Amino acid sequence: MPVISYREALRAAMREELKRDEKVVIMGEEVAQFNGAYKVTEGLLKEFGPKRIVDTPISEAGFIGLGIGASMLGIRPVMELMFWSFSYVAFDQIVNNAGNIRYMSGGLINCPIVIRGPANGGTNVGATHSHTPEAILASHPGIKVVCPATPYDAKGLLKAAIRDNDPVYVMENTILYNDKGEVPDEDYIVPLGVADVKRVGTDLTIVAHGRAVITSLKAAEILEQEHGVSVEVVDLRSIRPLDEETILASVRKTHRALLVEENKPFCGVDAQVAYLIQSKAFDELDAPIHRVSSIDAPQIYCKRLEDQQLPDVNRVVREALKVLA
Amino acid sequence: MATPAVLTHPESLKRPAGPSEYAKHPVNTALSKKEKAALYTKMARIRHFEQRCIRIYQQGKIGGFLHLYVGQEAVAAGTISLLGKHDHLITGYRDHGHGLMVGMSMNECMAELTGKVTGCSQGKGGSMHYFAPDKNYWGGHGIVGGQAPLGTGLAYAVKYMGLKGSCLAYMGDGAVNQGAVHEAYNLAALWDLPIIFVVENNGYSMGTSQERSTAHPGCLAKRAEGYGMAWDVINGHDVYEVRAKTAEALKRAHEESKPTVLEIFTYRYYGHSMADPDKTYRDKEEIKEYRDQKDPVLLFEKELLAEKVLTAEQVQAINEAAMAEADEAAAFADASPDPTVADITKHIYWEEDNRGPKTTSRGTIIFE
Numbered sequence: 001m002p003v004i005s006y007r008e009a010l011r012a013a014m015r016e017e018l019k020r021d022e023k024v025v026i027m028g029e030e031v032a033q034f035n036g037a038y039k040v041t042e043g044l045l046k047e048f049g050p051k052r053i054v055d056t057p058i059s060e061a062g063f064i065g066l067g068i069g070a071s072m073l074g075i076r077p078v079m080e081l082m083f084w085s086f087s088y089v090a091f092d093q094i095v096n097n098a099g100n101i102r103y104m105s106g107g108l109i110n111c112p113i114v115i116r117g118p119a120n121g122g123t124n125v126g127a128t129h130s131h132t133p134e135a136i137l138a139s140h141p142g143i144k145v146v147c148p149a150t151p152y153d154a155k156g157l158l159k160a161a162i163r164d165n166d167p168v169y170v171m172e173n174t175i176l177y178n179d180k181g182e183v184p185d186e187d188y189i190v191p192l193g194v195a196d197v198k199r200v201g202t203d204l205t206i207v208a209h210g211r212a213v214i215t216s217l218k219a220a221e222i223l224e225q226e227h228g229v230s231v232e233v234v235d236l237r238s239i240r241p242l243d244e245e246t247i248l249a250s251v252r253k254t255h256r257a258l259l260v261e262e263n264k265p266f267c268g269v270d271a272q273v274a275y276l277i278q279s280k281a282f283d284e285l286d287a288p289i290h291r292v293s294s295i296d297a298p299q300i301y302c303k304r305l306e307d308q309q310l311p312d313v314n315r316v317v318r319e320a321l322k323v324l325a
Numbered sequence: 326m327a328t329p330a331v332l333t334h335p336e337s338l339k340r341p342a343g344p345s346e347y348a349k350h351p352v353n354t355a356l357s358k359k360e361k362a363a364l365y366t367k368m369a370r371i372r373h374f375e376q377r378c379i380r381i382y383q384q385g386k387i388g389g390f391l392h393l394y395v396g397q398e399a400v401a402a403g404t405i406s407l408l409g410k411h412d413h414l415i416t417g418y419r420d421h422g423h424g425l426m427v428g429m430s431m432n433e434c435m436a437e438l439t440g441k442v443t444g445c446s447q448g449k450g451g452s453m454h455y456f457a458p459d460k461n462y463w464g465g466h467g468i469v470g471g472q473a474p475l476g477t478g479l480a481y482a483v484k485y486m487g488l489k490g491s492c493l494a495y496m497g498d499g500a501v502n503q504g505a506v507h508e509a510y511n512l513a514a515l516w517d518l519p520i521i522f523v524v525e526n527n528g529y530s531m532g533t534s535q536e537r538s539t540a541h542p543g544c545l546a547k548r549a550e551g552y553g554m555a556w557d558v559i560n561g562h563d564v565y566e567v568r569a570k571t572a573e574a575l576k577r578a579h580e581e582s583k584p585t586v587l588e589i590f591t592y593r594y595y596g597h598s599m600a601d602p603d604k605t606y607r608d609k610e611e612i613k614e615y616r617d618q619k620d621p622v623l624l625f626e627k628e629l630l631a632e633k634v635l636t637a638e639q640v641q642a643i644n645e646a647a648m649a650e651a652d653e654a655a656a657f658a659d660a661s662p663d664p665t666v667a668d669i670t671k672h673i674y675w676e677e678d679n680r681g682p683k684t685t686s687r688g689t690i691i692f693e
Contacts, residue, residue, distance in 0.1 A: 069415075096468055097471060112675075164685045244689045
């Protein structure tokens with residue numbers, strides 16, 4: 001199986017869907033001539049031309065709203081946000097319009113739009129460019145949110161998102177763009193709402209999404225090597241819809257849960273996951289659920305400290321040992 | 326100190342209202358007597374529907390907000406009467422007139438207001454959120470100016486599919502100061518989109534007059550020049566003028582795929598919404614002057630009587646029929662059931678409502 005990067009996997013997903021469906025349009029700042037701010041869309045303009053690959057002005061409320069309007073008439077826009085942090089100036093379009101219009105029209109209208117781009121800290125760019133809005137957006141019924149952690153999932157989830165008939169917001173991570181992994185050449189999708197057990201274990205369940213999955217897998221390795229603990233890592237992949245069954249099945253097996261995410265702790269995704277576990281598997285738990293999140297402050301600029309603000313391997317190991325104590 | 330605004334009003338508005346100067350415009354002479362009568366009927370239907378809503382609101386049966394279109398009928402009637410198969414429209418929250426004009430029934434409109442399952446949005450949208458996509462009507466949007474980017478998207482889609490069509494994106498005069506509107510203007514001009522931004526200028530953004538809300542309040546349409554777009558100002562009390570000038574903008578959209586901003590001067594007789602006591606920002610004399618001298622329905626009625634398109638008896642019959650239709654719609658809404666508790670969680674996701682082998686979603690999507 002070919003080994004490609006997360007970035008190339010995203011590009012492959014878009015290329016395949018552009019070929020499959022002529023209603024698919026790629027739109028965003030610098031996606032065409034510039035070949036993408038992160039080169040995710042590199043080469044697509046040359047291959048598909050300016051009707052399909054469209055550079056937009058720096059005007060998120062305008063062009064995201066335009067994409068939503070076009071999707072109502074059946075176009076399938078895949079909009080790139082240079083940072084999900086920039087979605088905040090388009091919040092009315094993203095939440096009020098894309099998220100509500102199907103409901104408010106009694107099901108007469110749907111918005112098959114995809115908005116994708118990086119949503120992560122850890123890149124030394126300060127608080128305004130480091131937001132992780134998956135919990136904020138997933139808290140709105142009408143919206144779907146996915147956070148791929150690996151090249152395989154990046155391609156499969158993006159393809160599913162493009163074919164999905166609801167608004168799907170794909171949150172990537174710039175730190176993962178160069179990560180490599182096995183990705184099939186052939187057509188496949190990863191359905192939304194299906195978690196993936198990335199590592200099988202028996203003593204502790206770690207639930208994570210996005211880059212926190214990678215951090216957790218490294219921590220699991222250390223826990224096994226240095227502490228003899230068998231850790232299962234559940235990658236949510238999709239925040240909404242949420243694969244509750246896979247989370248619960250793992251907790252029923254290990255009886256202990258640690259939840260890891262790069263969000264800030266207050267009302268993070270894992271607040272919902274913790275509630276889920278206590279409400280549906282309380283009797284299975286041998287220890288309280290613990291969480292590891294970013295330290296609760298706007299993202300700090302100083303790189304040395306930002307690395308500590310985010311969940312790192314050491315913190316995950318430390319917290320895992322507390323759950324196991 | 327700001328430079329005093331130079332008023333750029335339509336020429337016809339500078340004179341006392343009289344017979345329309347646009348009656349002989351080809352787009353109006355092309356109308357048969359029957360079509361003219363139908364246009365008048367539609368305006369009368371909007372008027373009586375809205376008047377009926379007031380009573381139902383006062384009975385406490387309509388919640389939320391109720392923004393009435395009374396006084397503005399010629400805007401929706403004139404513009405929408407020109408639209409063809411590939412012309413779409415979208416508006417803000419003062420959306421009843423547009424809905425009735427595209428052919429929504431009074432029943433579904435009234436039932437939506439009272440939150441009934443027989444409403445156009447099954448009681449999920451309310452007054453501000455009428456939709457009829459089968460009639461190219463994409464709402465009904467509650468956030469001021471938020472629909473402008475959506476309208477550019479509809480126009481973009483029409484152009485992308487290679488269709489000879491357009492989108493009319495309506496907004497009030499208060500919306501022109503929203504950033505989303507300016508972003509939409511820029512995209513429409515930059516990408517040559519077949520869109521007409523229709524600014525329905527009724528003089529007040531809620532309770533704030535244009536002079537108190539808008540820099541250079543003399544002309545809102547002129548802001549189009551900043552984006553290299555064509556613009557025009559229209560007397561919105563004269564349905565013939567609305568049609569004549571909108572037709573030019575539509576031609577620009579259809580033939581050249583170019584955007585236009587139209588500012589249509591109009592007036593609302595009631596408050597911003599029914600929650601507005603309408604006592605602080607304008608005086609009764611002003612309202613009376615518009616009602617007596619510039620009423621769009623009465624002016625068109627006079628026009629058609631003079632043209633011998635309609636007789637006084639026919640006018641009366643049309644109005645009585647519209648009132649009766651509104652009464653029936655009120656009864657229909659009364660008799661209709663509420664949505665059920667189970668309906669609360671329907672129509673959130675297409676994939677959830679249509680789950681099957683082809684859908685791409687699994688897992689829990691509605692949470693307890």
